[in-house]
Amino acid sequence: MTAFRVGLAVALGVTLTFLVVPVLSIFLEAGPGELLASLGDPSARDALRLSLQTTLAAVAIIVVVGTPAAYALATRRFRGRALVVTLIELPLVLPPAAAGIALLASLGPNGLLGGAIEATGARLVLETAGVIVALTFVASPFYLRQAQAAFEALDPSWLDASRTLGAGEARTFARVAVPAAAPGLLAGLALAWGRALGEFGATLMFAGSLRGVTQTVPLAIYERLSTDFTGALALSAVLVVASAVLLLSVKLLAGSRALGGARA
């Protein structure tokens, strides 16, 4: 029994060390002053600004289209629903390189829909719009899954009551379901945002890497690796902090949702 307990403690210690030491090293390898100074570099600023813009755009698209989609999946029963849910979740486990190839094969200039896109005069590859497409593709399942679960956790009698009182389907969705599911929706938003911030492979393959246009923070880190290791560390530190904040907000929202559930 004691041997088992020691084993558990050792396993936990090893796990913690293995996962935490690399992340801490980002902050310890160079001093905080050096890290901050590297962030003043104009190309680092461009990458941070572009990452903020493209991830915000992607998250906005995901929320606007994904919220009603998740509501439909949570409240409707139809043939093939399980298949639809699985298909939507697929990008969750898709390797980024496969996502990049998939985007090229579908939306690239030589892709299935490439001709149709070109006919509209739009261009995605090597453009900021292409970055947003790549981020939306890889990050949306994180929101959809969470949003679907949040809607499914609502008490159906609330929605029924709202409809019985004459609110109508659309009003029930907007005034009852979305506010009640808000903590879960926000947690999904934070998860999707975190995934979008870190996207690397699909962006590089589909959108390329050009300062100020398609070079997001992860791509800038990669380009700096050989020439400016401290600069690469500094940008990584920003991503670590941003990811930690997003994770923390997910945890807090999960907590508040539990409170909401208790109240109901």
Add this chain to the structure above:
Amino acid sequence: MRHAALALVLAVLAGCGGGGGEERLTVSAASSLKRPFAAYGEGYPGAEVRLAFGGSDELAAQIRQGVRPDVFAAANRKLPEQLFAAGLVEKPRVFAGNRLVLAVPAGATGVSSLADLTEPGVRVAAGAPGVPVGAYTREVLARLPARQRRAIEANIRSSEPDVGGVVAKLTQGAVDAGFVYVTDVAAAGDRLRAIPLPRSLTPRVAYAVAVVEGARRPAAARAFVDGLLRGRGAVALRAAGFEPPPGR
């Protein structure tokens, strides 16, 4: 049950250890060397050759961070010389030459010379400034009149981490032209067409290789390097279109 799991773990570990006690040689090489090195490493006598390809600058950065392959082969002289000066590799040797060209998709007619790259709206891919192919590209551009250079620079739509990225952007039809090595055009089969650069602009592309200090198999590593200068490696390089090492 526990024994089965243990046996599985041991089998996996043994698999990582390489086949039948044969020596293993790890070679970090520039992306552009993929074809000849794969041919040279295939059935390499006396050792299992493990190849890791990437941008030369990235591979050099890994060595500076403590990664220890047995051999480092770069698409320039500068990176191995810098590592040599830092005491991280043995004296580098120049083992091959190459030519930078302008590549276009095989069927395309929009771009037929360097001058066409100055037209607004032409889309160009190049290597990032840190990777050798990108540095050579900027050498070419620096030799052009300032107006022409700026016009081309404005048309560069992607700075790729290695030459493979430039080739991919070309074959995917994402760009109209890209700066790559002539050997990359040959390796792409009939998908790409090479437009030679004017002689006065062509940079001298020399590949240098070095045995890494602290290599686990220094003798085998040196033999691998020797074979690149004369032997099966040199034959594979010529077959892939690489030139003999240019003189100093």
